Amino acid sequence: MSAKKTVKSKRSKVTPPNPPLGKGGKKEGVTIHGSVKGSRVPSRILEEQIQRAVQEGARELHVVAQGQHGIGGRIWPRSETVKLTVEGPVGQRLGSMGMPGTEIIVKGSASDDIGWLNCGAKITVLGDVTNGAFNAAAQGILYVQGSGGARCDTMTKHNPRFEPPQSWYFRNVGDSFAEFKAGGIAVVCGVDPRNPDNVLGYRPCVGMVGGTIYFRGPIQGYSEKDVRLVELTPQDWEWLKTNMGPFLEAIDRSSYYKELTRSSGEWKKLMAYTPQEKRSRKWFKMSASDFRKNMWEKGVGQGGIFAEYLGHDLTLLPYITTGKDRRNKPVWANEKYNPPCAFACPTHIPSHKRATLIRQGKIHDALELVLQYSPLPATVCGQICPNLCMNACTRGRLDRPLGIDKLGSLALELAAPKKESPTGHTVAVVGGGPAGLSAAWQLALKGHTVDLYEAERKLGGKVELCIPRERLPHEILQKELSRFGEIGVKVHLNSRIDRKKFEEIHGSHEIVVVACGAHKPRGISFPGSEHSISAYDFLKRINSGNKPALHGKKVVIIGAGNVGMDVASEAYSNGAGSVIAVDIQKPAAFGKEMEVAMSKGTQVLWPKFTERYDNNEKKIYFKDGSSLDSDLVVVSVGDVPIVDFLPPGIHTEKGWIAVNQIGQTSDVKVFAIGDATQLGLVTHAIGQGRIAAETIHYQLMHAPRWPEVKQVISYDRIKTEYYDVCRGEFASPEKEADRCMSCATCRDCHMCEATCYWGAISRVEHKDGSYEYVVDEDLCIGCGFCAGVCPCGVWEMVENV
């Protein structure tokens, strides 16, 4: 609020609400007594007397008060000034609601709340005022010759229609001065103050939002959040000097004019902060960072209480981070995992790579690749294998698996691959069945010198001896065996190995691989079992050209596994009238063997426990009391290996050669694989041959590691969504290769690169033609979108440690 140079009471032009009652009143010298004949006049009566006197024309009233309330207020404005002089003990709220034109002089001290809600009266007190003087004053003037009590000038305000109220205190004011002051000018001259140390009392200006206080003399604090203490401006000083004269004159202290106006430096001003100033004020007396720097770390040490234990920067990190600050990071784990097909295949033939090569137009390379893994792809993959790879194929979860069997068949005409240069190492393989062939093939490819000993006159083991030609056309096997011949393995046919021969071989070779198979049929004993024939012998005779005469005969097979199914098929092929396979439990047969047998009419019954066979009746009896007509009983409950040639140093368990995971026996230079260790599929035998050969190769070449088998990728990482359902049969290798989902192997589709919002992924091509996708660590935030969109599950997210 700016200071005004002059202030005078405004006279309102408003007509008085009530016309004067009469005109007979005297213009001057009216005296009203607050006490009549020793009896106090009630405030109400005194008020009526004053109002009546004014209405009757009195303009100068003298009131001799006796503690009456509210004397001199509410005299409605008129064109003339109404003057009241009051003496005697005045009551509270003298001049309250005083109007412009009213002038009150109190000859002595006044009581509480003088000038309360003043609306324009000029009140002069020639003494002190007590508590609450000028409370809620809105206009008018209060001159005080003495000092003010507590809570003076509280809640004063300034109505813009009028001049602001003024209060002048010659000496000092009491506590809680100017609380909630919203406008008006207060002047405290500080002459001879009652408290010489504090002219404004305790805690002035609490809640003050407007107005100005000029004061002179010492103070002890004020509400700093509400007001500020400033020097007077020249305008302030001018106003003060101008208005000081009339004030001092009114209170009869003109002699102080010189002292009070001698220097503006003796005066100070308190003014309320504006709302804007309050709002823009800093919340904190000291910022937290200043507190840390100047106080906290001075007390506890540089870097704070934990600095000595923290090995990282003490700076903040955002929520989205890059580089080493990421929580997770992507890794282009190309070929880190096996696809389900390669993992399921005991030989781990990487069919997905064949598809990749085909997609690259390298069909020959693709077909040839399989020969690095198996000597008999057309025989096994293409014909007799139940194709565990295809069962596992991810594509099968969408429509049908990749025709991996067909890819195997297409390898039939291929020549043997080129072998490595000779290593000079010698290995003996005992047994020319699939396991032995596989091991010998792998070892020979790697350049080792291999001697293969086969008891029979032909290679092939059970594939040659027992698998029905119907299921495996003999020319396919022969073709592949002739390719085997190209690899340079020294094959010793008709070489049945006994203990002595084994010792000799053992002595003359660095490594011996026992792949003797299981060629001793397991029998079961029941009355009449001597009239039965084993499946092994039954099938072997047929494959060696010795076909049984079964026209119209009834055949019962005990044991409904896959071999039992082969027996059934062969029995039908040889003219059997009916074939029934029985088993003590749910038959284990599956795949093509069962399909063929069932298509020919084979019946399967279970559970059936054989009691006896009556060769005369040609009847087989079961423990449940039932019986079947049976001209021929074939027992198909498996075969066990013949291991009598092994020295005691090679441990066997229940007739099987005991091996560890890599096919090694208790004699470290002897490995055992295939059916000699445990009955399995031909594909298992091929696989074990390859794994054992790889291990042996590492061992011979002193490689400081074992071959490892990659873990399989989980199906949910392969995004089948990219592929449309595509039914129909195998059409061409090219079409089939397009169907391959390339599990765990990058198909170079750029999805990751296109997806990355941050542009963190790029494809880098190397000089050798290979490529990789790389991550710019400074751009990557570790969101995993690359992993989320990769069709092949190549990207994986790992903890960024």
Add this chain to the structure above:
Amino acid sequence: MEPASRLDYNHKLSLREFPYIVRWRDDRCKRCGRCTAVCPVKAIESTVKVQRLVHSEGPAPTPSAARKVIQVVEQVTDMERYCTGCGSCTLVCPNEAIEPEFNFQHKFYHYKNKGGEPFKRGGRRNDPSVSTLDKLKFTRISMLTDPALDAGRHEFRVRTLLGRILPPEELPLKTVGGKLTVDKESRGFIPPVREIYPIMIGSMSVGALSPPMWEGLAMGVAYLNEVEGLPVVMCSGEGGMPPRLLRSKYLKYFIIQIASGYFGWDEIIHALPHMVEDPAAIEIKYGQGAKPGDGGLLMAQKVLKLIASIRGVPQFIDLASPPTHQTKYSIEEAVAKMIQSMSMAWGFRVPVYPKISGTKTARAVLNNLARNPYAAALSIDGEDGGTGAAYNVSMDKMGHPIASNIRDCYLDLVRQGKQNELPLIAAGGVGKKGNLAANAAALIMLGASAVSIGKYIMQAAADCFGDEYNRCNLCNTGRCPRGITTQDPKLYRRLDSDRVAERVVETFKAADVELRKIFAPMGRSTELPIGMSDGLGIEDKAMADRLEISYVC
């Protein structure tokens, strides 16, 4: 390897069983990956979906099919990666494209017990209903009847006393030459007493809290004392105190906790000769509101160099705090010998008091303490107390509400005429709905001398996401997305200790104003209205009767 002929939805959980369902908006998402990068539990991930549309446009059926593979953000249906609803994804999403939504029908608790391990979590009791504390109203508003005070204008001194206050006749005083002096020959003991702010920061350990969180709180407390003149104190929690703080002048604003694991105490004892100040008090923890009757376990992976050094243990080992102190066999013995030992460590200059979880047996403990001249207070942590890690069953179902527990104890003291002697400290759910000052005032008027806060300050000062709908509550996992309860620098470096300190200051200053707004109309400005229950009312007759306060409606 899983079989190729897979089952499809067998035993797969539907998203409807999950407590929070992530609402993701395809039309808004720009696939920037911020959400999946920030998700603390990997509950969302990017994947692809195929959309197939068959349409026919000709005048006769002429079908043509179009496929589109799109990239989406998907919520996983793995209970081990359930969405906790923390909303970090929403926080970082530039497009408001993602938001977890609470699912009232969830069956989370039915499933969250993999491997036979019951659900463990942080936070507090998952009960979002209005607590008794929030139902209490301040019904005595003096305008003309009492000396009405003005919260803004009058000077207030909101303080309380921590420590045993002897009645005048028991003080070892004598008059010498007309002046009162301490009678040093009487061998009488004047218990240590601290004048503190009636809201204190409760025990949260170094270890439970991240370095910036703990230090932020500590700095805030120091600031309040040093700059604002508000004597707020903070309890260390079990797990020791950083030696730098132990040896600093700021130690006087801290209450050091000792609990059944005694972690960090040998380091504290080693620091004793170097202390330049006494701590504010010693708190002996016998129980806590969040997991009454249960102990704690700090997993080895959280015991890194910082924690190991401060606790005085090797790195990478599990740290078990048993549910009970191992050498204490009765109330008398347990309390007496612990209080004696801890008092002795600081020459009987420091108030020592036990903290128990809210329990029906609180009065038994109190009555024991009332007879123990060295007992400085009793702190009771009600069922709504929060914690860093506990079994859900302990948190949700165990313990006692603080209101009637504190009231019973106070009235017991009143019956013994000792209500001004032994201060009660109330905790557990103070500020649960954000009404810090109101809850504190209510507890004070029910009889507490002070209240203690934990979860509230995490929320107010460090933006903790946790709430009573089990939002976030990952404190036990070390994956706190706000960096409050983790020892992983990648997470806790998100938290600015200066900012935490600032918020502590703001929170306490605001609470101070609110306390004045509550106390002023009751005419209290210099003395805390402890037990002034005639100022309280509640719109529930049974609660009113139970608390012995007036029923209002």
